[in-house]
Amino acid sequence: MDQPHMASLADVPQRSAPILLVADPDTKIVKELATALEAEGVEVTGAFDGASALLQVGALRPDVVLVSSTLTVINAVDFVRAVRLAQGVPVLLGIGEGHAEQAVRALDAGATACVARPYRVPELLPLVQGAVAGDLRRDRAVLTIGNVELDITAYQVRVGGMLVHLPLREFELLHFLMRNADRTVTREQIMRHVWHSDDTMSTNTIAVHVKRLRARLRDDEDRLIQTVRGVGYRLVTPQRTAPDRAPSD
Structure with a gap:
């Protein structure tokens, strides 16, 4: 997947679709998710470690961030804490088997919600749309x-x-x-x-x-x-x- 160029906030164009930044070390998962979600009107860009993901959050100002619990360089909990303090962007945490305790810590750090990884579009899409709309916390199921x-x-x-x-x-x-x-x-x-x-x-x-x-x-x-x-x-x-x-x- 092509990586976006580093840009100043003035360079960021007006958007016709919400931008989802997927921070996940598995390139195959990111590419498959991009193909599936872009068909649903969500623009997807990827980052494959915590440091590059933080740079892209600042450069792109994504509408939502999806971060894997397996994130490297900067771990998922620290990443969530940094993004929420600096940007206030909604952050979804992708968790797999054995990562329940990490999910609790990430939620305490400010993650908006958790979603199962490997990702399933029917489960993930409503969370992305809810985070973009700003009502995910208010309409918790x-x-x-x-x-x-x-x-x-x-x-x-x-x-x-x-x-x-x-x-x-x-x-x-x-x-x-x-x-x-x-x-x-x-x-x-x-x-x-x-x-x-x-x-x-x-x-x-x-x-x-x-x-x-x-x-x-x-x-x-x-x-x-x-x-x-x-x-x-x-x-x-x-x-x-x-x-x-x-x-x-």
């Missing part, structure tokens, strides 16, 4: 079932008002189950929507993650997340008596 509260944009879960740190995969599993509350979802649907895989031979992995998720949610008697033997799982709304519904994809 929160799902609440019983004493479990899941904040989608902040990647946070609270149980009985207490913050519970979930690894990314368990967060996405809980999100999928809560979106389909009181519906039975099959193991195949979970593999497709949470693991983004059609490998039905790996469904034992789901059982392990469900067990861990139940423990973190203090669901000791499996009342919240029920096993539907031979089929999959169902997250049950407390005191619900209506019949099971078909899951939504």
Whole structure:
């Protein structure tokens, strides 16, 4: 991907599309994301380490920055802190497995929201558009079932008002189950929507993650997340008596 020239603020032209700066050391991810988002009317430029990304923030004045938790030279948390202090530009953090603690620190440093990495355009695009519009914080999506509260944009879960740190995969599993509350979802649907895989031979992995998720949610008697033997799982709304519904994809 071509790198933009260094420019003064006076050189920055009037924009017909919002500019997203993607700070990510993986050039393939940046190029694929640029192709997908530019088709949606978002202009994308890339930086492949924290130092060059900071220079581009100052030169380009992007509307939104997407920074990977794997950023080098300047780490993602320090990058977020520097951008928010100096520019006030909305910063989205891309996080993968094992980076949940870093996500919490980045949010404390001023990140606007977190998004799963590798990136998926249907998930990322609304966050970019919301950040550009300036209403992402005001219109935060929160799902609440019983004493479990899941904040989608902040990647946070609270149980009985207490913050519970979930690894990314368990967060996405809980999100999928809560979106389909009181519906039975099959193991195949979970593999497709949470693991983004059609490998039905790996469904034992789901059982392990469900067990861990139940423990973190203090669901000791499996009342919240029920096993539907031979089929999959169902997250049950407390005191619900209506019949099971078909899951939504």
